[in-house]
Amino acid sequence: MIHHEKSRFIKAEMKQSRYAHQFAKSLNINPGPLAACSEALAKQLLQPDNLDPLCLLSTLQETRNAYVE
Amino acid sequence: MLINSFLAIIDLHGAGILHTNISEPNMLVERADNAQGILVGFELAILEQRSSRDDESRRGSTAGSQNDAAGTDGSRESSPSDAMYRAASNAITPHVAFLALDRCSDRPPVHRFRHELESFVWTFFFLLSCFRNGRRIVNPVVEKWYTVHGI
Numbered sequence: 112m113i114h115h116e117k118s119r120f121i122k123a124e125m126k127q128s129r130y131a132h133q134f135a136k137s138l139n140i141n142p143g144p145l146a147a148c149s150e151a152l153a154k155q156l157l158q159p160d161n162l163d164p165l166c167l168l169s170t171l172q173e174t175r176n177a178y179v180e
Numbered sequence: 181m182l183i184n185s186f187l188a189i190i191d192l193h194g195a196g197i198l199h200t201n202i203s204e205p206n207m208l209v210e211r212a213d214n215a216q217g218i219l220v221g222f223e224l225a226i227l228e229q230r231s232s233r234d235d236e237s238r239r240g241s242t243a244g245s246q247n248d249a250a251g252t253d254g255s256r257e258s259s260p261s262d263a264m265y266r267a268a269s270n271a272i273t274p275h276v277a278f279l280a281l282d283r284c285s286d287r288p289p290v291h292r293f294r295h296e297l298e299s300f301v302w303t304f305f306f307l308l309s310c311f312r313n314g315r316r317i318v319n320p321v322v323e324k325w326y327t328v329h330g331i
Contacts, residue, residue: 167300
């Protein structure tokens with residue numbers, strides 16, 4: 112079931128940010144901010160009913176700012 | 181770049197519109213130095229049906245409404261217009277890989293703003309998982325999102 116596959120993906124990404132690291136590495140950028148963003152979004156997605164647009168936006172903006180600075 | 185698309189989703193919600201098909205193919209990125217994200221694919225967009233509770237909060241009132249029988253999650257139909265809205269929001273199945281999880285069921289709830297947010301986050305993870313240096317790769321883990329469905 113897609114529920115099982117996605118839940119497993121989220122829990123793994125919360126722990127390791129594996130794909131964020133790989134993605135950042137392929138672009139030759141610092142993986143730290145993207146990995147932090149991935150972990151934060153995965154954590155928020157664990158409770159999808161409580162997704163808060165402001166929290167999501169804040170997470171995205173922090174990540175963007177980390178790369179712009 | 182994704183922030184532009186995310187802000188577009190919020191702006192649409194503010195205007196009473198739900199995109200309903202937030203997905204990787206519908207989030208484009210310009211080829212430019214100062215690239216911007218662009219949200220496209222509005223074929224399935226619908227007018228958002230706000231609950232009475234939403235309207236109350238928009239007016240700054242804390243009082244509930246007896247007419248809020250449908251609840252904010254739209255789990256119950258309370259009028260013919262609710263039924264029509266449910267039919268419209270479920271008329272065509274968008275990209276299943278990006279659907280909010282509770283929409284992947286035999287009787288999905290009415291599409292709400294929170295489903296748009298969830299689809300956005302799934303799209304984010306899809307991009308991280310299936311793109312390397314701007315090129316699409318096959319990720320067996322994520323490919324299952326397309327083939328293992330619960331509908």
